[in-house]
Amino acid sequence: MARKGLRICMVVCCVLIIVVTIILVTISLTILKPKDPDVSIHPFGLDNFQIIQPNATTVPLGLVITIVNPNYGRFKYRNCTGYLSYHGAMIAEAKLVTGIVPARSTFNITTIAGIMNQKLMDDTQFWSDAEAGTFNFKTKIALPGKVIMLKIFKKKATVQVACDLSFKLKLTSIIVHSSCISKIKL
Template sequence: MGKEFKVKRKWKFCCAVTAILIIVIAVVLVTLAFTLFKPKDPKIIPQSVTLEGFRLVVFPSITGNLSLELAVTVDNRNYGGFDYDNSTAYINYRGNLVAEAPIGKDTIRPRSKHNVSASVIIFADRLAADGNFLNDFFAGVFNFTSSTRLQGKVNVFNIFKLKASSSSSCNITVFIQNQTADSVCTSKIRL
């Protein structure tokens, strides 16, 4: 009887230690999931918006183009890398689509910064279709918005691979007289 009691006691002790260990591991994993591994929105830092060229002929018809070079740095503050597929940046003028810029697939490493650039050519006839074009032209300022959505996968420690999408939007102001441009961007990530 004494031997059976010791075996049962050891068995109960082993089960209790295992249960406590499982609870501690579960608490640690839940805590990490809501703190350290919680996805954070990437910071998009505009590096430069360069007006590469501006050519406009108003008479007899409006023709020409506006060439922009967009460069941003994506600061991935997450502990997982982001592999994104080919995508497109859309440029709008007063709500109307005026240009598209392809963005090639790439990887943003965990806790690092990544430079992304794209060249955009906006044709004047698309701008002129808007009734406010001449007012903006004579004021010397064009305001554009760009939107980009990157689809891909987040890879955390080569263990967890989750589908994710990151979207960003930028307000771009082009000053015609001194041929410069400024931009302000925001971004979001969804798992």
């Protein structure tokens, strides 16, 4: 009689382990599967922004990087540097300090990019772009860090961001348009 009870207990335990394993695998492949964040870049402080300053080596450009994290895990990134290029030449760096992007939320990073105005003005297309009133820049940022789920699971990840940033100069204002593509690599 005791052996029959032991067999029933073992069968029930095995079935339970199989069911729990199937549920955990299903959850990890659907809900916990990492999704690419939605990233956008918005310049600020453009009211007094002057790209041509003959005596200055760098011109500060304020940037707000908005990250929308659709994942169920938070992302803790380390110090890194973003780069701003103009027609393929790197003209500015922006330092990003360590931070945590909470799960399923929006997070803003504020930074200053120091545009090397002499390097910008030395570009052969600068003056034709200035006449047209349109400047097109590209940005690249790699945020290395860890994805943390349920305060238990930690996995190294890097978020790669590439953006096109366009400035249209009007008589009374500057119109900015940004378009970003981001990928998370585990």
